[in-house]
Amino acid sequence: MTSPLASDAVELTALAEAARRPAPLPIPGTANFRAAAAGAPGLRPGVLYRADAPARLGDEGRASLEALGIVRLIDLRSDEEVADAPDDVAGTEITVHRIPIMAGSVRDAVTTIAGGGLPDLRSLYVMMLRDGGPAFGRALALLAEDGASVVHCTAGKDRTGLTIALALLAVGIDLDTVVADYARTEANLAGDWVDTMAAKIAQYGLTLEGSLRELVAGSPADAIRGALTEVVLADGSADVYLDAIGVDAALRSRLRDALRAR
Known part of the structure; x- marks a missing residue:
């Protein structure tokens, strides 16, 4: 008979191994929880994860995050989004850091659509990179x-x-x-996550299809490549942009210490 402690060790080992692969991790209540750029040469495993909102973790999900050694969540959502679906980490030692980067609720999207201003993803990303620099800088400081x-x-x-x-x-x-790494997201969201968003949007008389579907659930490679090339890598490297948002050479050095393989 396997002891509870042995079972916990097996589960932790399985999670740690899964985190080295690009597929989403089996964290209850999430669809897109995974290690960032898992398996990339030179990247230190087990320190940087990305996810959809962890608002329905439950006991098993919270235990999985603790087993992975997570010490902080960096929540980029608006106040309305957080009020609707707060991070489900009560009772853990995980600290939540709120750094809102533009509004992103369903109501905001509907308001934008009603005004005839639905952007394509590349344009949205260019706007976010140009207007949200200080917030991105604060998030990167936490990652260091x-x-x-x-x-x-x-x-x-x-x-x-x-x-x-x-x-x-x-x-x-x-x-x-x-x-x-970015482009993998669309496949992870397909299914239950997209169905849930479609139901929310339907309450406003809209259908999740075409350009709206891409905006909500798509991750085309050319969107982020184009935006990063236009804004962040315009000078040939990311350093000029990073300096401008407060991520100077000293902070970049701390980031490398935190995120690169040792």
Whole structure:
């Protein structure tokens, strides 16, 4: 008979092994929880995760996060999003850091659509990178601290995708790897997560299809590649942009210490 302690050890080993692969981790209540750029050469495993909102973890989900050694959540959502689905980590030692990066609720999307202003993803990302620099800088400063972090928004796609991209570029991960990590998101969200969002949007008389579906649940590689190339890598490297948002050479050095393999 296997003892409870042995079972816990087996579960932890399985999670740690799964975190080395790009597929989403089996964290209850999530669809897009995974290690950022899992398996990328030179990236330290077990310190940087990305996710959709961990609002329905339950006891098993919270235990899984603790087993992974997570010490902080960096929540990029708006006040309305958080009020609707708060992080489910009560009773753990995990600290939640709120760094809102633009509004992202269903109501906000409906308001934008009603005004005829539905942007494409590349344009949205360019706007976020230009307007949200200080917030991205604060998030990267947290990632330079000791311990494993989870960066998340609602889908773990747009705000999370850009934050993770900036962190990876800051420590020397190549653009192709950054883009590939982002592009995996769409497949992870397909199914129950998309169905839930479609039901929410239907309450406003809208159908989740076409350009709206891509905006909510798509992760086309050319969207983030184009935005990063236009804004972050315009000078040939990310350093000029990172300096401008408060991620100077000293902070980049701390990020490398935290995120690169030792």
